[in-house]
Amino acid sequence: MRNSVRYTVRFPEPSTHYAVIEALLPTGGQAEVDVFMAVWTPGSYLVREYARHVEGLTPLSVLKIAKNRWRVQTGGTPEICLSYRVYCRDMSVRTNWVEANFALLNGAPTFITLVGGESLRHTVRLELPDGWCTTMTGLDLVEGGGPHHYEAPDYDTLVDCPIIAGNPAMHQFEVAGIPHYLVNQGEESVWDAARAVPDLQKIVETHLDMWGSLPYRKYLFLNLITEAGGGLEHKNSVVMMTSRWTTRTRQSYLGWLDLASHEYFHVWNVKRLRPAELGPFDYERENTTRSLWVAEGITDYYASLLVRRAGISTQQEYLTGSDGSSGLSGIIHRLQTTPGRLVQSAGQASFDAWTKLYRPDENSGNTTISYYTKGTVVAWLLDARIRKVSNGVKNLDDLMRLAYERFSGACGFTPEQFRATAEEIAGVSLTEFFRHAVESTEELDYAEALDFFGLRFKALREGAKKAWLGAETKVESGRLLVTKIPRGTPAIAAGLNVDDEIVAIGEFRVPADKFAKRLENYMPGEMVSLLVARREKLLRVEVTFGEDPGKPWKLEIRPDADGEQRRHLEAWLGV
Numbered sequence: 001m002r003n004s005v006r007y008t009v010r011f012p013e014p015s016t017h018y019a020v021i022e023a024l025l026p027t028g029g030q031a032e033v034d035v036f037m038a039v040w041t042p043g044s045y046l047v048r049e050y051a052r053h054v055e056g057l058t059p060l061s062v063l064k065i066a067k068n069r070w071r072v073q074t075g076g077t078p079e080i081c082l083s084y085r086v087y088c089r090d091m092s093v094r095t096n097w098v099e100a101n102f103a104l105l106n107g108a109p110t111f112i113t114l115v116g117g118e119s120l121r122h123t124v125r126l127e128l129p130d131g132w133c134t135t136m137t138g139l140d141l142v143e144g145g146g147p148h149h150y151e152a153p154d155y156d157t158l159v160d161c162p163i164i165a166g167n168p169a170m171h172q173f174e175v176a177g178i179p180h181y182l183v184n185q186g187e188e189s190v191w192d193a194a195r196a197v198p199d200l201q202k203i204v205e206t207h208l209d210m211w212g213s214l215p216y217r218k219y220l221f222l223n224l225i226t227e228a229g230g231g232l233e234h235k236n237s238v239v240m241m242t243s244r245w246t247t248r249t250r251q252s253y254l255g256w257l258d259l260a261s262h263e264y265f266h267v268w269n270v271k272r273l274r275p276a277e278l279g280p281f282d283y284e285r286e287n288t289t290r291s292l293w294v295a296e297g298i299t300d301y302y303a304s305l306l307v308r309r310a311g312i313s314t315q316q317e318y319l320t321g322s323d324g325s326s327g328l329s330g331i332i333h334r335l336q337t338t339p340g341r342l343v344q345s346a347g348q349a350s351f352d353a354w355t356k357l358y359r360p361d362e363n364s365g366n367t368t369i370s371y372y373t374k375g376t377v378v379a380w381l382l383d384a385r386i387r388k389v390s391n392g393v394k395n396l397d398d399l400m401r402l403a404y405e406r407f408s409g410a411c412g413f414t415p416e417q418f419r420a421t422a423e424e425i426a427g428v429s430l431t432e433f434f435r436h437a438v439e440s441t442e443e444l445d446y447a448e449a450l451d452f453f454g455l456r457f458k459a460l461r462e463g464a465k466k467a468w469l470g471a472e473t474k475v476e477s478g479r480l481l482v483t484k485i486p487r488g489t490p491a492i493a494a495g496l497n498v499d500d501e502i503v504a505i506g507e508f509r510v511p512a513d514k515f516a517k518r519l520e521n522y523m524p525g526e527m528v529s530l531l532v533a534r535r536e537k538l539l540r541v542e543v544t545f546g547e548d549p550g551k552p553w554k555l556e557i558r559p560d561a562d563g564e565q566r567r568h569l570e571a572w573l574g575v
Helices: 153-160 193-211 250-265 291-309 315-321 327-336 347-356 371-389 396-405 413-425 431-439 447-453 491-492 510-518 562-574
Strands: 004-010 017-025 032-036 054-058 063-064 071-075 078-088 101-105 121-127 132-136 149-152 163-166 171-175 180-183 217-224 229-233 237-242 453-459 472-474 479-484 501-505 525-532 539-542 553-557
Touching: 017 149, 017 193, 063 153, 063 171, 078 453, 121 163, 149 153, 153 553, 163 180, 171 193, 171 291, 180 193, 193 250, 193 396, 217 250, 229 250, 250 291, 250 539, 291 315, 291 347, 291 371, 291 396, 315 327, 315 553, 315 562, 347 371, 347 431, 371 413, 371 431, 371 447, 371 562, 396 413, 413 431, 447 453, 447 562, 472 510, 479 510, 491 539
Parallel strands: 004 121, 180 217, 217 237
Antiparallel strands: 004 017, 017 078, 032 071, 054 078, 063 071, 101 163, 121 149, 132 163, 171 180, 229 237, 453 553, 472 479, 479 501, 501 525, 525 539
8 A cells, every 4th residue: 555645535524615635645765756747638628727726735744846746855764744735616527616516626636646656556535424325436445445435556546537426316327237327416406307317328329239339337427507508528428417497408408418429439438549749648738639530520421420320319310309400410510610721620630639629719719720620521521432332332331440450559540550451441542631620721521421311401491682781799787789790701801800899880879689580671682871889989890791591501411302312311310
């Protein structure tokens, strides 16, 4: 035990949002040792400076030497004891939350460890407040250690296993003889667990059918029903946040299942099959890679696809969503209406994640593209390409399985290795496909995929032509404020600015909440004078309205699709 890092976590006053940690660390007899806290957590590619929430680090022989490092004088003792508090009030899947009823602890923002000691065994013992009875985590229990006492073979595993403490509702099911748990914090009477559990089981079974095996001994869906959102993957668990009303509508429930499917797909893609740059992790600086479009984009492609293959959603829901305007159709529409697609490639978007995706501003849509969005579309086009050139014998499933077999070990894959594996599966060169779809900013070509699956972009029925400004706005304290101005819109051509307050059109004041209604009185091509307040100064901006593009098309099955095309569609989506 002396050659391990041992933590005790207490919550003496959970309503104050603090966790108190005591850490016993071996010194190897050195006169001084350095310790550190991670600045980011795997799966969320942003430096978050977790050490800013640490306070009261003792003993006094501790000297802070960097933003997330401390030096400890040991006096030659074989072991030192550090004590500190962590403020835990950030309701997200990548941080910590402690309140009177429960706690969510992630490893990176909680546990200080030895510099160079990441390979040591780490143990965590939790002392729960009165009334709390349960802890759930992907960590293994310490043999003979009693309840709430867990161990990790190394620091990576500790970081990868979030902990929920409190009194969550637990629902168990088995797949291939392996236990799976839906752990609902805040379930109460509104959230429909009886509906969710069998659907999660179908999703797990469908992933198993695709991958061929389950690479864990247990799996936890840690589902925090806290009116927040998001998900973060781990090797044998996921943390998700959702609303208590999620299971009440078809659209929101399918969205939750898509999230669960996305994070669960990461069991294979990312947590084991990963870009070479994402391991071993450097927890103190950015780990950049050009392959997040594979890690996240391909994962997002399979998220809703495997919900469809599980028989939970329909073909039409997969293509256009339960509302008729989302699904794969909505993802393509979002890509094609983002000006940044002509500025940033999928590979560059992956590399820039640390500085751009997680730090958006009002101009981000003009200069960047999400590797989730474009990666999903590229995955679909790559799937179609492989299916077509192999005469339906191979597909993207085969590529992911072979890549997993080859690269899910210690080294990961390079972009060149992933592309070579894709070419091996396809049996043809894909050099031009990857250059065009991943590394360039050229428009994607949908013709091949549409023809192979018997799909089309159907033009929607035209209504009356509407005037269009193109700026995004919000109402704040009774004021109509411009929030975004996409490129190629009348607003940017006129010189409208973000943060301008639109006061009037012509000589007539516009009520802040009636702007869209007022635009109905104008026609495309009509020139008007907008009265705006810019940093409290009134000025006139001359605008020529464009024609509202609305949503001009949706993805649908061609009514004249032949038998071969329909067989391709059914092989892709399931019957």
